[in-house]
Amino acid sequence: MIQFEKFTLENGLRVIFHKEELSPMAVVNTLYDVGARDEDENKTGFAHLFEHLMFGGSVNIAEFDTPLQQAGGENNAFTSNDITNYYDVVPLENIETALWLESDRMLSLAFTPKSLEIQRSVVIEEFKQRYLNQPYGDVWLQLRPLAYQVHPYKWATIGKEISHIEDATMEDVKGFFRKHYNPSNAILCIAGNFDLDGVKKIVNKWYGDIPPGKKYHRTLPQEPQQNEFREKTIEREVPTDAFYYAFKMCSRTHEDFYATDLISDILGRDKSARLYVKLKKEKQLVSSINAFIMGSLDNGLLVLSGKLNEGVSFGELDEALWLELDRLREKEIEIKELNKLLNKVRTSKEFEEQGMLNRAMALCYFELLGDASLINSESDKYVSITPKKLRSVAQQVIRKENCSLLKIKATL
Amino acid sequence: MMNRTQQPSISQVKEIQFIAPEIKKLNGTIPVYLMRDVQNETSRLDLYFDAGKNSGPKGISSFVNGLLLSGTPNRSSVEINGNIDDLGGFYQSGVSMENAVVSMYALREFLPEIMQGLIDALQNVHFDESETREYLADTKQRHLQSLGKVSYLSQREFQKHLFQSNTLYASVMELEDVENVLRQDLIDFHQKHYLNGLQKVVIVGNFQDVVIDQMLSLLQDFSGKNNSVKDKNIIHNKGRFHVSKDRAIQTAVRIGRILFNKKHKDYLDFLVLNTILGDYFGSRLMSNIREEKGYTYGIGSMVNEFQNTGYFMIGTEVKKEVSADTIKEIKYELNRLQKELVSDEELNLVKNYLLGQLLKSADGPYAMIDLYLSAEMQEKDLEHYNDAIKAVREITPKRIQELAQLYLNWEDLTIVTAG
Numbered sequence: 001m002i003q004f005e006k007f008t009l010e011n012g013l014r015v016i017f018h019k020e021e022l023s024p025m026a027v028v029n030t031l032y033d034v035g036a037r038d039e040d041e042n043k044t045g046f047a048h049l050f051e052h053l054m055f056g057g058s059v060n061i062a063e064f065d066t067p068l069q070q071a072g073g074e075n076n077a078f079t080s081n082d083i084t085n086y087y088d089v090v091p092l093e094n095i096e097t098a099l100w101l102e103s104d105r106m107l108s109l110a111f112t113p114k115s116l117e118i119q120r121s122v123v124i125e126e127f128k129q130r131y132l133n134q135p136y137g138d139v140w141l142q143l144r145p146l147a148y149q150v151h152p153y154k155w156a157t158i159g160k161e162i163s164h165i166e167d168a169t170m171e172d173v174k175g176f177f178r179k180h181y182n183p184s185n186a187i188l189c190i191a192g193n194f195d196l197d198g199v200k201k202i203v204n205k206w207y208g209d210i211p212p213g214k215k216y217h218r219t220l221p222q223e224p225q226q227n228e229f230r231e232k233t234i235e236r237e238v239p240t241d242a243f244y245y246a247f248k249m250c251s252r253t254h255e256d257f258y259a260t261d262l263i264s265d266i267l268g269r270d271k272s273a274r275l276y277v278k279l280k281k282e283k284q285l286v287s288s289i290n291a292f293i294m295g296s297l298d299n300g301l302l303v304l305s306g307k308l309n310e311g312v313s314f315g316e317l318d319e320a321l322w323l324e325l326d327r328l329r330e331k332e333i334e335i336k337e338l339n340k341l342l343n344k345v346r347t348s349k350e351f352e353e354q355g356m357l358n359r360a361m362a363l364c365y366f367e368l369l370g371d372a373s374l375i376n377s378e379s380d381k382y383v384s385i386t387p388k389k390l391r392s393v394a395q396q397v398i399r400k401e402n403c404s405l406l407k408i409k410a411t412l
Numbered sequence: 413m414m415n416r417t418q419q420p421s422i423s424q425v426k427e428i429q430f431i432a433p434e435i436k437k438l439n440g441t442i443p444v445y446l447m448r449d450v451q452n453e454t455s456r457l458d459l460y461f462d463a464g465k466n467s468g469p470k471g472i473s474s475f476v477n478g479l480l481l482s483g484t485p486n487r488s489s490v491e492i493n494g495n496i497d498d499l500g501g502f503y504q505s506g507v508s509m510e511n512a513v514v515s516m517y518a519l520r521e522f523l524p525e526i527m528q529g530l531i532d533a534l535q536n537v538h539f540d541e542s543e544t545r546e547y548l549a550d551t552k553q554r555h556l557q558s559l560g561k562v563s564y565l566s567q568r569e570f571q572k573h574l575f576q577s578n579t580l581y582a583s584v585m586e587l588e589d590v591e592n593v594l595r596q597d598l599i600d601f602h603q604k605h606y607l608n609g610l611q612k613v614v615i616v617g618n619f620q621d622v623v624i625d626q627m628l629s630l631l632q633d634f635s636g637k638n639n640s641v642k643d644k645n646i647i648h649n650k651g652r653f654h655v656s657k658d659r660a661i662q663t664a665v666r667i668g669r670i671l672f673n674k675k676h677k678d679y680l681d682f683l684v685l686n687t688i689l690g691d692y693f694g695s696r697l698m699s700n701i702r703e704e705k706g707y708t709y710g711i712g713s714m715v716n717e718f719q720n721t722g723y724f725m726i727g728t729e730v731k732k733e734v735s736a737d738t739i740k741e742i743k744y745e746l747n748r749l750q751k752e753l754v755s756d757e758e759l760n761l762v763k764n765y766l767l768g769q770l771l772k773s774a775d776g777p778y779a780m781i782d783l784y785l786s787a788e789m790q791e792k793d794l795e796h797y798n799d800a801i802k803a804v805r806e807i808t809p810k811r812i813q814e815l816a817q818l819y820l821n822w823e824d825l826t827i828v829t830a831g
Contacts, residue, residue: 022451023775024428060416065694070761071422072768074693091768096420104416121706121731125662129709129729133662135560205414237659239556271493281490287550307553336498343500347519350454351502354778412556 002353002375004363005196009204011212012184016363016372017199018191020356026192027357028088028098030106031364033187034180035082036159037152037220037298045159048079049123049168050176054086056115058105071097079157082297083368089357092192096202103206106186109177116170123165127158135238136408146232147246147301147404151223182213187367189360223248223299230404235411240287241308242408243317246301247397249293253369258381259393260293264302265341266333266390267291267324272340275304278324285312285320297369302397314407328394332387345382425767428801430794431780433614438628442636444613445788446624447781455520455617456778457527457627459534462609463512466580467640468601471589476601477507478551480514482543484536489543492533501526509581510642510718511611520617524627531630534606539598552590563729565655566664566830573649573826574668574723581643610634616781642719646670648826655830663735663831667742668725669824673717674790678815680803682715682724685815687762688754689713689745690726694761696745697726705741707734719789724819732831739827749816753809766804770797 004018039046054077055064068075073090075098088098131137140156148154159165188207190199226248250256268275268291275289289306308317352358359375366374433445465473481503483489496503499522504515514534518526558564568584575581613631615624648670672679690697690713697711711728730738773783774797787796 024771025775066761067419069692069694069765069768070419072425072764072771074765074769074772089772091423091425091771094420094422094768097422100416100420107416118703118706122702122709125707125729125731126709128661128731133562133660133729135557238560240553270497272490272497277490284546287553309549340494340498340500343519343522344497345500347454347500347502347517350452350519351517354452354454354776356775412560 002359002363004372006367006372007200009183009207011208011210012215013207013210014187014367015199015203016187016189016367017194017196018189018356018359018363019194020191020359021193023192023356024092025089025356026092026095026098026190026194027360028090028095028102029189029191029357029360029364030086030102031187031361031368032084032086032181033185033368034084034216035080036155036157037081038180038216038218039152039155041152041155042164043168043172044155044161044164045123045157046164046168046172046176047084048157048159049119049165050173051077051079051084051086052119052123053109053111053115053173054105056112056119057110058101059108059110061101061104064101064105067097068101073098081153081157083365085361085364087357087361095190095192095194096206099202099206102188103210106181106183106207107210109181111170111173113170116168116173120165120168123158124162127162127165131156131158136236136242139242139244139406139408142232142234143244143246143404143406146230146406147248148223150221151298152220153223153296153298178213179216183207183210184212184215187364189364191356191360220298226402226404229400231407232405233407233409235409237412238408238410239412241314241410243306243308243314244406245304245321246404246406247303247399248402249300249302249397251299252295252297256393256396257295258378259385259389260302260397261295262338262341262345262382262385262390263328263394263397264291264293265344266328266337268304269341269344274324274328275306275321279306279317279320283320285309285317325398329391329398332391335387338385338387338390342382346379349379422764424764425771425801428771428774428797430774430783430797431777432794433781433784436624436628438610438613438631439635442610442612442634444615444628445781445784447614447616447777448618450616450618450777453519453521455518455523455615455619457516457523458614459514459610460612460614461512461514461606462611462636462638462640463601463605464508464510464640465583466510466642467605467609469580469583470592471583471585472593472597472601473512473605474507474585475548475551475593476598476606477505477512479539479544479547479598480505480537480606481533482537482547483540484533485538486536487533492529495529496526499526503530510640512605520619523617524623527627527630535633537602539595539602541595544595544598548590548593552587555585555587555590562657562660562662562664562830565657566666566828569653569655569830570666570668570725570826570828573651573653573828574670575646576649577645577647578643581646604638605640607633608635609638610636611639614781614785616777644720646721648723650824650826652827654828657831660831661732662729663732663829664727664729665735665738665742666725666727666828667739667825668723669819669826671715671722671724671819673720673722674787674792674796675720678818680800681807681811682815682819683800684762684766684804684807685749685812686713686715686724687766688758688812689749692762692765696748697728697742700741700745701728701730701738705734707731707738717786717790735829735831739829743822746816746820746822749820750813752813754812756809759807759809759812763804763807767801770800
């Protein structure tokens, strides 16, 4: 059971306090409700480029990192298609430095043309390092637009293409800040050995006078139901053929989310998962095979991916794969297998919550989903799933006309 | 109205509570480290074996490690993994230069039972032919895929030159190693370096004595009599080396030298120098090459430690067109550390940062045991970290400069590029 308290400032900033008595460190985690899905289709990669610019100095502070390091702290951030999350971990006594820095950059940034130029190049190098100069690195740049035709999930967080990052202007950047970076669009979590009154006092001190800004109301084009099987083959200079089956699934807040998550576990979480045992160990068709879900806030994807063994064709794989998928659709899972899945879910949750930073990030994320207390009720949701429910969700999700298949043909 | 231009007052970390594990002996000789002060239901088991790269040639250490759960005469690999998964366990294993570690993460209530199956699998693995064939084919595929990465190519080349005086340390896996491995070699290596090479046991989790004893009794047939030689006197190959890769759009750079580890008198002070140069976000290399020039997504330097020696390395991946300029700038930064004194302001910042990071690295039982093991591997104890606090507090700009002059001479370095 994770304890926490919540309060909201007058400017709309939602604050969560998580008391942790044993650690000498404190965490300040800030989640902004903005991600790559909020970008203009002709200016993609912006939320992420912007995350980089958030370290270039704010209205009253020349540079973000130096004072935090001076206080013995460290920080980082990440951007996804849904959110942008910033965190600072500092020795307890120095928490105010983190609040000073974070509140000042929520108040207003100090953009300089130089900082934009530099971060633009840094992000372009990141684009190359992670997506272009790696075997199979561009898979998501290819798979997303195959699976999504309308919804902004059709582009990756890094952006659709490098030119969008090259073309970003100072005006774009400022507009993005005004639209998304304000107290009503953020959730803050403070974790550490404090008391609630003390936390209220320092949070009010640093964030209380930030103007609320205009609340951003999201209206994204929703992806229509997919009614046809889609398939694309690309050739790449890689040693092995690879495949990615992407099935449309529900959103993170839908009641079927947990069952879909378990379905991906049944198929490909570990070395006793069905696809691993059947397609790799028994039939020797693949060298690796995995299943996972994108836990996205709008309708997501369940992905089955892997690499073919030498001499095996995509067709052979497809046939064997669907035999297994049909079995899941037709026959209810045994209780023993279900218990295995639940044990794995419990173990990973317990390890994730071992770290204070993870707890702070999760609390903000669950608050965004609707209520931070979901962090404590999630386990029950998994436990209450029945074999019948799993089968019915499998029947809904695992259908050929709900699937987009990307094949990578090796040319090496 | 409050003054937002002024940083709130800060205090430097004064003392850190380091918590030592309990120590027991298994079979009279093998050390067992217990960290029981865990607040939740998590637990972890680590087994350290004398089965690192230095204990066998031509990739054998990594092949045996990868095959540890591949089946016994009584249980197939699918059954073994199934038993672990049924109880929610997460298995992890890996080979480093001087040892191999097998770890199990699980809920406390399940670890003893999982361990039974795990130890049976480790002890009785029989290197089934079809399992071995499958594993080697996968290894070959992964290797071919990695050869497409400039980071992998540069790291391999760097390792060859850095450890060139010792063929075991310097060897990197080649395709022919995968093709030529013999089953008997796997069996012999396992016999010698696993069954007779258990070097230490680590248990983290809130277990009672009786459960610990029961878990340790599962290990009674292991011995620790094999302990491969850990090289003290590696000599690196200085100079400039390049691996070419067609159509790469970034170039990977590795620059470094053989240095030392925690046992050396200059070690703690060198860590401060290393931090200034390249081991935090505001470091000189990051400021210059990423934040000033935008050449890269990241650049860093590190000290990597073995039992009797260690090495220093700078690593990055940069835009292809600027690789020569990047190397020039790295040289410039090393030179600057040799010629100019670090300002008090910069040094003070690094001191505060390092003390804060040390505080963090002692936070919680899992972090604490890892910190302890890192000292223990080099025959140090937790006093080493109190020495570190003292060294960081006392170091002067002059001393930083002296160390740079001693250890960061350009002509002493191995410089590798791939791209």
